[in-house]
Every structure is written in structure tokens, then in C-alpha cells.
Amino acid sequence: MARHIFITGGVVSSLGKGLMAASLAALLQARGFRVRIRKFDPYLNVDPGTMSPYQHGEVFVTDDGAEADLDLGHYERFTGVSAHQGDNITSGRIYQDIIAKERRGDYLGATVQVIPHVTDAIKNFAQADTEDLDFVLCEVGGTVGDIEGLPFIEALRQMRNELGRENTCFVHVTLVPYIAAAGELKTKPTQHSVREMTGLGIQPDILLCRCEHELPESERAKIALFCNVRREAVIPALDAPNIYAVPLQYHAEGLDAEVLHHFGLNSPAPELSRWTGIVDRFQNPEGEVTIGVVGKYVGLPDAYKSLNEALVHGGMANKAKVKIKWLDAEIFEQSDAEIAHALEPMHGILVPGGFGERGTEGKIAAVRFARERKVPFFGICLGMQMACIEGARAAGIAAASSTEFGPTDEPVVGIITEWMGKEGLETRAEGGDLGGTMRLGAYTAKLDGNSQVSSIYGGATEISERHRHRYEVNGKYRDALEKDGLIFSGMSPDGLLPEIVERPDHPFFVGVQFHPELKSRPFEPHPLFSGFVAAALQHSRLV
Incomplete structure (x- = not known):
């Protein structure tokens, strides 16, 4: 039977529960255990697919096409274990399934209630497909006391009773704030948070205390006394110099050892050389490049979380700071002057994915600057589409545009209404629902064996990458674009959907319809990001 570790948070949000879960899983994995991490999101959206990035950050996409919370990106990057549909559940999805069953009559006329029907669904989700695992880590979004989170807390309380303390562990992440005026760390918020948890029937086993200053032994003992845990189970969690140092920091504070103590397990010391190597490459670069990301949601870096990390990974691969x-x-x-002022200091220009018309003319202008000035360029999803529209305009098709932005006489980019999926032909109505109706998940692309991209992928002629988009580059414009130098170097297996474009006469000019950032990991940087950063480094030596 897999042992379950439940991770909750208190006092405030954004304490880093997702990063903590990923780090603990990585430490257990380094000790030889098989792990998987799951995320409970209490909001009523079925998934984050229709939520604004300013509300929720990026939408992470799995190989099997789930639109999921960005924490699943942390999980994958830290453990190397690919997430799937069953690793992220929301209240909306649970209620949607339960109501559908009720309408079909599956409950045989019974009154449908939060207990037991909703809580049973949560428990089933937590325990599904865990037979071959040693540990399942389940992170609960939000903070203790949130109304929408109460069914999840109740379900976890029931699981402890059903599985036993020897098979369940509660890790509560809380805040120990520093009051500058008093010059003291305050433990009272942590005490209140734990009291709230115990009032809901759960006694935390381990407390991970986020703090800005060292947690004195006296305060650690005070927290243990008032919160009814072992002193060793009060784990200080100070801010780390970078996220990849967090597993090492938590190990040094004894987090993984305390988890094993709770379960009565012994194991060899973890093999952490991979993490020390990553931290060394991050902290001791041999070069530096500046990448300009021209986007729509730049006011919230979490909107591009995987992109940010993939660029860091590309820097690690080149021993460079990005x-x-x-x-x-x-x-x-x-104005052109504004464009030049902003982009001339950049060693590389990246235009990421996005939706809607706002900012697209600016993105096209950035593509033009990169093409004309020979600055390394990388376009992702919408970024590739902007590169194709810019290329069409440069080829004399002045009205080139996308049907996403309104009616156009030159639809270089148009809505995709049908495509070949894993289960056969998939269709979408132009005026249909937005959620879950895109080309989602991993799809195969065929590469031109003589292309720059094929070389970047190590000579591969077939790749699999994750998609999340509703519009496609119109293959009818291929001849006009290629005549002007923008080559279609990657296509869908049926030859209908452009997947990759590049300019062979440019130091690095690549656009991809998929999202390679979703598969980049610190110990396995994505080759496209490694190649892009390498080109940016070369450009930095020329300017």
C-alpha cells in the first residue's frame, strides 16, 4: 500500500506548498522511493484552462492533455515523473462528475450530499492508480479555514481514520513572521493555524515553518509545545537563494528524515549529487546573456513560470546566467524608436504563447526587429504564428493576419475545427465552449532531416511535444512564406499542420507551435532552449 503525505497551508497563501511538495518528493526519490504528487484545487472552475493568467498563473499541460495547476510543473521538474489527468482535481470537476451521475440516476434516488459523495470522490482520486508507488504526496490548495477547502480537509481526515496513522502523514506549511519593530519572530500565527486544523479533526505531524530569519531553538521548542508535535518535527524553512537549492536546504533541516521517522522507515542517505551539481551550475555561471520576453502577461511572472525555468535550464546547459x-x-x-530602444540591448528575443489580439502588433514588430537585425529569435505557439504573419507581410501579403483577431482577407492563421488526435478525428465548433476544446497534450511532429531544428534535437526526425492552442498556421501560405525564406521544417504526421518554422539564413530564428518549456527540467534542459541560449551567447560576443 502506498503511504500518503498530505500537505496543507495556513495563515496566508503563497507560502510555497507546491515547491515544498516537489522538494520532499525529490528527497524521497533520492532515497530510492517511488513517488507521485497530486494537487487538490478547491475552486469551482473545472480546470484552470479558462482562467486569466493574472488570476492563476500559467496553465500547465500534461502529455495526456490535462490543463492543470502550475504546481504540476514544479512536480515534473523536480522529480522527472510526468504528470497526467489524474494528478490534478478541482471542486468544479468533482461536482461536475457527481451532478452528471445524479442526472443519470446512478445514485438510485439517494440524497446527494457533500458527505459522503463529495468526500468519497476526493478519497478515490487520492488513492487511484497508486499500487506501484511508495509515497503519494497530496497538496491542498489555499489555506486552512477556506470555505471551499473544507470538503478536502474532511476527506483527508477520513483517510487517516481509514488508512491509519502509520500510512498517513500531515505536513502543515505555516508562517512565522518577523516583526521588525519588535525585533522578534512571532509563533502565534502558527499556533492559530494548527488550532484551526485540529478543530477540523486533523493534528499535523510535521510543521514546515516559513520564516525570513533563523528560527531559534527556543521558538522551535515553543511551537512544538503549543502545537503538540515533536521538536524535531518543527522544520525551519528560510528563503533559499534559488528554488533548486530548496531540496538541499530542507534535507539539511531534516524534513525527509522526519517524514521517514513518522512512518517508522529506514533508508540509505539520499543521493543528492544531482542537486548539488544543479545548484553549482546555477550559482557559478561562466557567462551571461539577456533575453527579452515580449509578452502580454509580463506583469505577473507566474504567468510564464515554465518558460522562466526553461530559460534558466538553457543557461545551465551553457554554463551561463540568463x-x-x-x-x-x-x-x-x-514607434520604431521605442522598439529599438527596448530590444537593442537584448541578446535574444522570445515571443511566448498567449490568447487574444491585445499586444499582437507589438509582438509582430519584435519579430521584425529580430529578423532584420539578425538577433536570435524564438517564437512559441502564438509567437510562431506572429512570426508567420510577419513573414507573410514581409513577402508582400500586407493584410496577413489571424482570424483570432477578427475577419481577414488573408488568414495566415486560422481556427482549427478538426484534427487527428490519439483517438482519431477530433472536432471543435467555432462558437463552442472554450474550456478543454483546444489541441491539448502531446502530439508527434515530423522534422526535416536537413533542418536546423533537427540538428538541435540531435538529428531526430520525429519528436513528441505538448500543445495548447486553438488556431493553426494556414498551410496554404507555405509556398509564399518559404519563397521569402521562412521554411516549414516540422509538420504533423499527416503533413497538414505546421509545427515548426525557421529561417536558415538567420543565426537562430525558430518558431514552434507547441510548448517546449513544459518538458524542460533542470537535469535535462530542453534542447530548443539550450540552442536558443547558445545562440544568444554567440550574439552577445558580437555586439
């Missing part, structure tokens, strides 16, 4: 300059695409819609 400085990211977040640039609002709308500022490039003002």
Missing part, C-alpha cells in the same frame, strides 16, 4: 527582461508587447506598438 537575465530575463519582461517586456510588455503593447509598448512596441508606438
Whole structure:
């Protein structure tokens, strides 16, 4: 039977529960255990697919097409275990399934209630497909006391009773704030948070205390006394110099050892050389490049969380520090002088994915700057589409645009209404629901064996990458674009959907319809990001 570790948070949100879960899983994995991490999201959206990035950050996509919480990106990057549909559940999805069953009559006329029907669904989710695992870590979004989170807390309380303390462990992440005026750390918020948990029937076994200053032994003992845990189970969690140092820091504070103590397990010391190597490459770069990311949601870095990390990984692969300059695409819609002022200091330009018309002319202007000035360029999803529209305009098709932005006589980019999926032909109505109706998940692309991209992928002629988009580049414009130098170097297996474009006469000019950032990991940087950063480094030596 897999042992379950439940991770909750208190006092405030954004304490880093997702990063903590990923780090603990990585430490257990380094000790030889098989792990998987799951996320409970109490909000009523079925998934984050239709939520604004300013509300929720990026939408992470799995190989099997789930639109999931960004914490699943942390899980994958830290453990190397690919997430799937069954690793992220929301209240909305649970209620949607329960109501559908009730309408079908599956409950045989019974009154449908939060207890037991909702809580049973949560428990089934937590325990599904865990036979071959040693540990399942389940993170509960939000903070203790949130109304929408109460069914999840109740379900976990029931699981402890059903599985026993020897098979369940509660880790509560809380805040120990520093009051500058008093010059003291305050433990009272942690005490109140634990009291709230115990009032709901759960006694935390381990407390992970986020604090800005060292937690004195006296305060650690005080927390243990008032919160009814072992002193060794009060784990200080100070801010780390970078996220990849967090597993090492938590190990040094004894987090993984305390978890094993709770379960009565012994194991060899963890093999952490991979993590020390990652931290060394991050902290001791031999070069530096500046990458300008021209996007729509640059006011919230979490909107591009995987992209940010993939660029860091590309820097690690090249022993370089990557400085990211977040640039609002709308500022490039003002004048060429404004564009030049913002982009001339950049060693590489990246246009990421996004939805909607706002800022697109600025993104096209950034593509033009990169093409004309021979600055390394990388376009992802919408970024590739902007590269194709810019290429069409440069080829003389002045009205080139996308049907996403309204009616156009030259639809270089158009809505995709049908495509070949894993189960056969998939269709979408143009006026249908937005949620879950895109081309989602991993799809195969065929590469031109003589292309730059094929070389970047180590000579591969077939790749699999994750998609999340509703519009496609129109293959009818291929001849006009290739005649002007923008080559279609990757296509869907049926030859209908463009997947990759590049300019062979440019130091690095690549656009991809998929999202390679979703598969990049610190110990396995994605080759496209490694190649892009390498080109940016070369450009930095020329300017």
C-alpha cells in the first residue's frame, strides 16, 4: 500500500506548498522511493484552462492533455515523473462528475450530499492508480479555514481514520513572521493555524515553518509545545537563494528524515549529487546573456513560470546566467524608436504563447526587429504564428493576419475545427465552449532531416511535444512564406499542420507551435532552449 503525505497551508497563501511538495518528493526519490504528487484545487472552475493568467498563473499541460495547476510543473521538474489527468482535481470537476451521475440516476434516488459523495470522490482520486508507488504526496490548495477547502480537509481526515496513522502523514506549511519593530519572530500565527486544523479533526505531524530569519531553538521548542508535535518535527524553512537549492536546504533541516521517522522507515542517505551539481551550475555561471520576453502577461511572472525555468535550464546547459527582461508587447506598438530602444540591448528575443489580439502588433514588430537585425529569435505557439504573419507581410501579403483577431482577407492563421488526435478525428465548433476544446497534450511532429531544428534535437526526425492552442498556421501560405525564406521544417504526421518554422539564413530564428518549456527540467534542459541560449551567447560576443 502506498503511504500518503498530505500537505496543507495556513495563515496566508503563497507560502510555497507546491515547491515544498516537489522538494520532499525529490528527497524521497533520492532515497530510492517511488513517488507521485497530486494537487487538490478547491475552486469551482473545472480546470484552470479558462482562467486569466493574472488570476492563476500559467496553465500547465500534461502529455495526456490535462490543463492543470502550475504546481504540476514544479512536480515534473523536480522529480522527472510526468504528470497526467489524474494528478490534478478541482471542486468544479468533482461536482461536475457527481451532478452528471445524479442526472443519470446512478445514485438510485439517494440524497446527494457533500458527505459522503463529495468526500468519497476526493478519497478515490487520492488513492487511484497508486499500487506501484511508495509515497503519494497530496497538496491542498489555499489555506486552512477556506470555505471551499473544507470538503478536502474532511476527506483527508477520513483517510487517516481509514488508512491509519502509520500510512498517513500531515505536513502543515505555516508562517512565522518577523516583526521588525519588535525585533522578534512571532509563533502565534502558527499556533492559530494548527488550532484551526485540529478543530477540523486533523493534528499535523510535521510543521514546515516559513520564516525570513533563523528560527531559534527556543521558538522551535515553543511551537512544538503549543502545537503538540515533536521538536524535531518543527522544520525551519528560510528563503533559499534559488528554488533548486530548496531540496538541499530542507534535507539539511531534516524534513525527509522526519517524514521517514513518522512512518517508522529506514533508508540509505539520499543521493543528492544531482542537486548539488544543479545548484553549482546555477550559482557559478561562466557567462551571461539577456533575453527579452515580449509578452502580454509580463506583469505577473507566474504567468510564464515554465518558460522562466526553461530559460534558466538553457543557461545551465551553457554554463551561463540568463537575465530575463519582461517586456510588455503593447509598448512596441508606438514607434520604431521605442522598439529599438527596448530590444537593442537584448541578446535574444522570445515571443511566448498567449490568447487574444491585445499586444499582437507589438509582438509582430519584435519579430521584425529580430529578423532584420539578425538577433536570435524564438517564437512559441502564438509567437510562431506572429512570426508567420510577419513573414507573410514581409513577402508582400500586407493584410496577413489571424482570424483570432477578427475577419481577414488573408488568414495566415486560422481556427482549427478538426484534427487527428490519439483517438482519431477530433472536432471543435467555432462558437463552442472554450474550456478543454483546444489541441491539448502531446502530439508527434515530423522534422526535416536537413533542418536546423533537427540538428538541435540531435538529428531526430520525429519528436513528441505538448500543445495548447486553438488556431493553426494556414498551410496554404507555405509556398509564399518559404519563397521569402521562412521554411516549414516540422509538420504533423499527416503533413497538414505546421509545427515548426525557421529561417536558415538567420543565426537562430525558430518558431514552434507547441510548448517546449513544459518538458524542460533542470537535469535535462530542453534542447530548443539550450540552442536558443547558445545562440544568444554567440550574439552577445558580437555586439
